[in-house]
Amino acid sequence: MQLVCVSGHTLLALLFLVAAYIDLCDAASVFDVYRAIQYDLRGIPMGSRRASLNHHASSGLSVPGSDITRSVVILPIAKVNITLLNEYLQGKRILGGLLLLLPEKGHGDDNKDEDADENLQVERDLENWIIKNNVPYPVYFVYETPSLKALLDEVIANDLAGKPATATTGGFKLVVSGPEPRKIPPPSLVNIQAWLPGLRSEGDSSVVQTIAIVAWYDTFGAAPGIPAGTDSNGSGAVALLEIARLFSRLYANPKTRGRYNLLFGLTAGGPYDYEGTSKWLKSFDQRLRESIDYAICLNSLGSISGEKLWLHVSKPPENAYIRQIHEGLSEVATELGLTVEVKHKKINISSSRVTWEHEQFSRQRITAATLSELETPSELLENAGSIVDTRYLFYRNFVANITQVILSTKLVAESLARYIYDQQDKHITVFADGSNLAVSRPYVQGWLNLLSRTPRMAPFLSRNSPIIAAFHKELADRIEDVKIQHETMDSSFTFYDSTKFVLSIFQVASVTFDLVVMLAFGSYLGLLFVIALVTTKGLDDLFRKPPSSRKIKGT
Amino acid sequence: MTLFHFFNCAALTFGPHAVYYKATPLSEYDTVGTCVKAALVYLGTTLIKLVLFATFLQASDNDDFHPSQEMLKALIGFLDVAGMYFALTQLTYRNISQNHKFQAIGLGWAFADSLLHRLAPLWVGAKGHEFTWDYLLQGIEANVNLVLTVSLAALGSLMWLRKSKPSALVPIIYTSAGILAAMPSISSYLHRGLKWDFSKVVGFEMSAAVAMALVTWRLFSACQRPQA
Numbered sequence: 001m002q003l004v005c006v007s008g009h010t011l012l013a014l015l016f017l018v019a020a021y022i023d024l025c026d027a028a029s030v031f032d033v034y035r036a037i038q039y040d041l042r043g044i045p046m047g048s049r050r051a052s053l054n055h056h057a058s059s060g061l062s063v064p065g066s067d068i069t070r071s072v073v074i075l076p077i078a079k080v081n082i083t084l085l086n087e088y089l090q091g092k093r094i095l096g097g098l099l100l101l102l103p104e105k106g107h108g109d110d111n112k113d114e115d116a117d118e119n120l121q122v123e124r125d126l127e128n129w130i131i132k133n134n135v136p137y138p139v140y141f142v143y144e145t146p147s148l149k150a151l152l153d154e155v156i157a158n159d160l161a162g163k164p165a166t167a168t169t170g171g172f173k174l175v176v177s178g179p180e181p182r183k184i185p186p187p188s189l190v191n192i193q194a195w196l197p198g199l200r201s202e203g204d205s206s207v208v209q210t211i212a213i214v215a216w217y218d219t220f221g222a223a224p225g226i227p228a229g230t231d232s233n234g235s236g237a238v239a240l241l242e243i244a245r246l247f248s249r250l251y252a253n254p255k256t257r258g259r260y261n262l263l264f265g266l267t268a269g270g271p272y273d274y275e276g277t278s279k280w281l282k283s284f285d286q287r288l289r290e291s292i293d294y295a296i297c298l299n300s301l302g303s304i305s306g307e308k309l310w311l312h313v314s315k316p317p318e319n320a321y322i323r324q325i326h327e328g329l330s331e332v333a334t335e336l337g338l339t340v341e342v343k344h345k346k347i348n349i350s351s352s353r354v355t356w357e358h359e360q361f362s363r364q365r366i367t368a369a370t371l372s373e374l375e376t377p378s379e380l381l382e383n384a385g386s387i388v389d390t391r392y393l394f395y396r397n398f399v400a401n402i403t404q405v406i407l408s409t410k411l412v413a414e415s416l417a418r419y420i421y422d423q424q425d426k427h428i429t430v431f432a433d434g435s436n437l438a439v440s441r442p443y444v445q446g447w448l449n450l451l452s453r454t455p456r457m458a459p460f461l462s463r464n465s466p467i468i469a470a471f472h473k474e475l476a477d478r479i480e481d482v483k484i485q486h487e488t489m490d491s492s493f494t495f496y497d498s499t500k501f502v503l504s505i506f507q508v509a510s511v512t513f514d515l516v517v518m519l520a521f522g523s524y525l526g527l528l529f530v531i532a533l534v535t536t537k538g539l540d541d542l543f544r545k546p547p548s549s550r551k552i553k554g555t
Numbered sequence: 556m557t558l559f560h561f562f563n564c565a566a567l568t569f570g571p572h573a574v575y576y577k578a579t580p581l582s583e584y585d586t587v588g589t590c591v592k593a594a595l596v597y598l599g600t601t602l603i604k605l606v607l608f609a610t611f612l613q614a615s616d617n618d619d620f621h622p623s624q625e626m627l628k629a630l631i632g633f634l635d636v637a638g639m640y641f642a643l644t645q646l647t648y649r650n651i652s653q654n655h656k657f658q659a660i661g662l663g664w665a666f667a668d669s670l671l672h673r674l675a676p677l678w679v680g681a682k683g684h685e686f687t688w689d690y691l692l693q694g695i696e697a698n699v700n701l702v703l704t705v706s707l708a709a710l711g712s713l714m715w716l717r718k719s720k721p722s723a724l725v726p727i728i729y730t731s732a733g734i735l736a737a738m739p740s741i742s743s744y745l746h747r748g749l750k751w752d753f754s755k756v757v758g759f760e761m762s763a764a765v766a767m768a769l770v771t772w773r774l775f776s777a778c779q780r781p782q783a
Contacts, residue, residue: 173684506684514559517691521563525570532575 029147033099033503034225036130036139037457038181038496047130048139051498053176055096056165057505059156061085066164072097072174074152076144078119080126086133095137099174099503100126101144101152102226102387123388127222131381138176141223141387142503151505170510176503181496187459188486189218189268189276192471194244195481196251196262198420210261210288211416212295212368214277214357215240216270217451217471218458219385225499227455229385231401233270234451235302238444239409240264241474246413246437248478250430258420260293264479266471268458271384272491273354276458279487281364294325295368296416297357300383301408302401302448304373309333309340309408312370312377314362317342321367328415329371335429336407343375353380371412390452402445410439459495560690561677567694568673571701572666575658586659593642593663600638601671607631629740636736639664639711661708665701673697692757699757702764706771707735713778724777731770738763 036048058071061084068088077100088095130139142148155172158165165171198208215236219229244264250256269276281289301309311329313322322342329340347359354360355377361368374383383389410431417423417430431437454467461468463486476482576590611627642660673693680690710732742760745751751759 170686175684504684507686508684509560509686511559514557514563517563518559518566521566521570525566525574528571529574529577 029151029505031142031145031148031503031505033140033142033176033501034223035181035499035501036135036141036223037221037499040183040494042492045134046132048135048137050097050136050138051176051178051181051501053097053138053140053174053503055174057151057155057172057174058164059152059159061088061095063159063164065162066159066166068093068095070096071165072099074099074101074155074174076101076103076152077123077126077141080122082122082125082129086129089133089135097138097140097174099140099142101148102141103144120388124386127386127388128382130222131220140176140501140503141226166510170508170513173506173508174503175506176501178498178501181498184459184495184497187461187489187495188463189279189458189489190461190463190468191268191276191280191485191487192266192468192475193280193483193485194264194475194479195483196244196247196264196479197481198251198259198261199254199257201259207287207291208259208261209293210263210291211293211420212263212265212361212366213240213243213298213412213416214265214267214295215298216267216274216277216357217456218268218270218276218461219456220271220381221385221387221457223387223499224457224460225455226387227451227453228387228390229456230390230448230452231302232300232383232385232389233298234448234456235300235401235405235408236298237266237471238447238451239298239301239405239412240266241447241471242409242439242444243413243416244475245443245478246431246439247416249437250417258417260420261291263292264475266475267357268461269489269491270357271381272458272489272493273352273380274357274360275489275491276487277357277360278354278363280485281360281366283485289364289366292361292366294321295358295361295366296325296412297361297368297370298408298412299357299370299372300374301372302405303397304338304404304408307338308373309338309411310372310375311340311342312356312358312372313342313344313368314347314356314359315344315367317344319367322369324419325367325369328419329411332411332414332418336411338407338411340371340411345377371408385456402441402448405448406439406441406444409444413439458489459493460499557684560686564677564690564694565674567691568669568677568697569666571698572662572669575662575701586655589656589659590663590666593660594667596638596642597664597667598671600634600641604631604634607634625740625744628743629737633736636707636711636732639707640715643708643711644715657708657712658705661705662701664708665697665704668700668704669697689753692753696757696760699760699764702768703735703738703760706764706767707732709771709775710735713774724774727770728774731767731774735767 035051038045038047038049040046053072055070055072056066058066058068058073060075061068061073061081073095075098080100085098151172155165158171163169163171165173198210200208216233217237219232221228244262247258247262251258251262265277265280267274267276267280269279311326313319315322317323317326326340326342333340345355347362349363356370356372358368358370378384413431414429418426418428421430423430431439433439450467450470456467468484472482472484608628608631611631612624639660642664643657673696677690677693680687710728713728714732738760741763742756745759746753746756
């Protein structure tokens with residue numbers, strides 16, 4: 001039994017040797033991750049083109065000693081060096097993958113204001129960079145949790161100590177497995193419209209005029225799985241819902257029903273040159289189209305800077321109709337402490353780019369204007385619902401922003417009411433605070449909350465999506481005539497699926513470790529063999545040929 | 556953690572059995588049959604034990620230590636001894652010496668034990684990405700188990716196959732056999748009752764195996780002297 005003692009010692013020595021290579025570790029961790037968008041614009045591939053991931057972790061874009069093409073760079077979103085990222089892209093240096101950490105929902109806002117503003121800009125730039133470039137490696141977003149943060153700290157410590165994770169040294173390995181992304185069939189744009197018929201006085205055979213109130217509700221952001229666009233254009237959609245609610249109350253009673261029909265439209269396709277609105281308008285019949293007195297489009301009303309709202313028009317400001325709309329709004333605005341300024345932008349018929357929603361109306365020869373906090377039109381796919389919008393502009397100042405949405409809603413509702421009921425210059429507030437027609441803060445807050453938590457990218461919203469059903473029900477509960485219109489998007493965009501995955505993070509031992517272990521066990525077994533042979537048969541047997549197959553009877 | 560690791564751990568778990576067979580005179584006397592018979596007896600014993608476990612023990616969700624459950628498990632565990640008795644005394648073998656008989660039976664028993672208890676977790680777990688020490692420790696445990704089983708078989712052969720024993724040593728023989736048979740219960744108590752780390756438990760098992768092996772060796776040679 002001497003061999004037992006020797007084997008015990010050998011084992012102990014083995015353990016020490018092996019322990020030098022890696023520490024005791026925890027089990028694998030699992031996280032939900034959201035892939036960056038992948039789409040083709042007119043056939044040109046854009047966004048992140050790959051989905052599956054199987055590489056070691058790295059903590060930065062330029063860690064010495066680590067091979068960036070075979071590692072996944074984990075970065076908090078505010079610390080991304082976009083110039084370096086862009087350099088790598090232009091120089092065709094392809095990363096193994098990029099994992100961006102978003103501070104926990106609603107949190108991460110306890111950094112100081114200066115930092116926050118910088119971070120805001122970096123994040124915006126990063127989102128734009130992802131959207132506007134063909135990124136040939138996987139890009140994922142993940143919400144930061146304490147365990148993920150601890151993991152990242154460990155990776156950073158390892159990298160700083162000069163021991164980056166690679167196949168030969170072991171470390172953390174990130175694995176995302178799933179099917180390769182495929183094109184989704186042309187998505188449908190879902191428009192929801194509600195119609196409040198106006199009062200037709202007896203004996204009056206003229207057509208009742210219509211006023212249209214429109215807002216687009218979908219988004220286009222860097223990650224389809226992450227809710228975005230609370231301000232652009234969640235605020236507009238919520239304002240529309242509240243205005244619809246208030247007017248449905250007024251119109252319920254024939255005594256307070258106005259002499260105008262009200263047409264509410266929640267349109268999709270906002271980021272794609274307002275394609276949904278265009279299709280919606282084309283579906284109108286001639287009579288309806290001619291009866292529209294004017295249309296007002298709501299676009300981003302939650303982060304008003306300098307108490308100034310812009311009224312964007314395509315007809316010249318001197319036009320009588322435009323003047324009327326503007327004056328109506330200004331009158332109420334002064335009472336609320338806001339200013340409304342007209343901005344004129346001619347439509348370029350030859351270009352297909354539609355920068356404001358009202359332009360779709362103007363192309364159909366309907367007077368229209370867009371009310372927005374934004375002064376200048378955005379580029380294609382910019383300000384169309386960014387993650388930054390939700391996380392910074394809304395979560396940071398949630399209370400303040402709700403107040404602004406309420407103000408904007410009041411502005412539009414009041415000016416509409418005064419126009420409809422012909423109360424201009426008469427100093428009557430229809431939706432006065434404290435009355436039962438006041439703009440409801442809980443209502444606005446609740447809906448804004450919901451929209452901040454719901455991703456709303458049109459290609460990923462199906463006909464049966466809960467949010468569309470929610471919009472429909474909200475309007476249908478109060479208004480009889482509510483219709484849903486499905487249109488197929490025929491624009492130059494093609495989208496790809498696979499937006500949400502599960503990331504597994506393992507701590508793996510290095511290949512060196514395996515080799516060492518193999519050698520150790522091999523020598524252990526060899527040693528055992530020799531010892532057993534020597535102790536039971538004698539030293540000579542080690543060198544003798546193996547015995548013949550003839551069986552030897554034992555004693 | 557990859558196939559490589561799996562092969563490493565498998566080598567550690569099953570290698571010693573093969574080495575033991577090849578290196579000692581067991582291979583010369585072609586005692587495979589004995590080993591296989593012992594393995595079958597082990598299989599039968601385990602099946603009976605399983606049925607008894609299922610009938611008498613309550614399934615508990617957590618890993619805590621219930622004294623009554625553990626006593627029951629220990630009692631059922633003594634079936635192992637009965638199985639060993641059966642293998643040693645009742646089955647007929649080709650005429651091989653006592654020495655080799657108990658070694659072969661111990662080897663077959665331990666090999667079957669390792670195969671049943673450790674192959675499946677190894678196959679399922681060691682191939683994954685994540686690295687844990689568990690499978691290496693399990694391999695060490697298999698080694699330790701081999702030593703323990705052979706010791707138990709030695710004591711068993713002393714108890715039941717040898718008629719003349721120095722009477723002073725008889726109680727020691729029975730005590731040692733008892734301790735060896737109770738090893739699984741002791742390990743389980745340490746692991747669950749005292750919440751020892753797996754590596755500590757394996758370390759304890761290793762030292763216990765060494766100690767018991769020494770004791771057994773001494774007893775064996777002591778009993779052998781009259782006949783030598």
